[in-house]
Amino acid sequence: MRTHPIEIAPSILSADLANLAADVRKVESAGAAVIHFDVMDGHFVPNITMGIPVLASLRKATSLPIDAHLMIERPGEYVEAFAQAGADRILVHQEATAHLDRVLAQIRDLKAEAGVVINPATPVATLVEVLDRVDTVLVMSVNPGFGGQSFIPGSLNKIRELKQMRQRYNGHYRIEVDGGVEPENIGQLVQAGADTLVAGTSVFHTPDPAAAVRRLQSLAQDSLTQKV
Numbered sequence: 001m002r003t004h005p006i007e008i009a010p011s012i013l014s015a016d017l018a019n020l021a022a023d024v025r026k027v028e029s030a031g032a033a034v035i036h037f038d039v040m041d042g043h044f045v046p047n048i049t050m051g052i053p054v055l056a057s058l059r060k061a062t063s064l065p066i067d068a069h070l071m072i073e074r075p076g077e078y079v080e081a082f083a084q085a086g087a088d089r090i091l092v093h094q095e096a097t098a099h100l101d102r103v104l105a106q107i108r109d110l111k112a113e114a115g116v117v118i119n120p121a122t123p124v125a126t127l128v129e130v131l132d133r134v135d136t137v138l139v140m141s142v143n144p145g146f147g148g149q150s151f152i153p154g155s156l157n158k159i160r161e162l163k164q165m166r167q168r169y170n171g172h173y174r175i176e177v178d179g180g181v182e183p184e185n186i187g188q189l190v191q192a193g194a195d196t197l198v199a200g201t202s203v204f205h206t207p208d209p210a211a212a213v214r215r216l217q218s219l220a221q222d223s224l225t226q227k228v
Helices: 017-029 052-061 079-085 100-109 124-133 155-168 186-192 209-223
Strands: 007-010 035-040 066-071 089-093 113-118 136-140 174-178 196-199
Touching (some): 007 209, 066 079, 089 136
Parallel strands (some): 007 196, 089 113, 174 196
């Protein structure tokens, strides 16, 4: 039985930042469930992207939940500011903090949904002690830092493992996947157990982002009726 509905989460890392509000309205009108907001600090990952002021502006432009993915060092120092700026879900990397449980508790205290992220080389088993205290587990299916990368096939096994662990421990967390999500693999990801599918290039680097969201949603839903 599926625990959560399928969500398409367009990543604005690939959007036209000069016309961000317009791009977000396009995908919102097409049925996107959440907006994925990538934060990179140039230290934890080799790139610098958007921060708190952009999130605060984006909050005024959409009523959709905002999924703030913090690819930064010392995330505990910044989660309060992101929550105050309007993030509904705050996701931090297992690899970025020595005190993961504390940071997750801090996010929950701020009345935001708490999520944890693992990089491609990080085993799912490292999350066992916090799986009962997270709303989302995000599997990075590329090495974080840049959009447009190819999907790492081994990520499917991680998604399956997280699904099995959710059943085993009676967990309720959402399984999210980020990196290389496209029409050709979205069915496999859903069948493996993914609930939230982050899509950047395959949405915003197309002639019609709204049509791209609708296609991804349709393919994801169709895969639910297919045999694994």
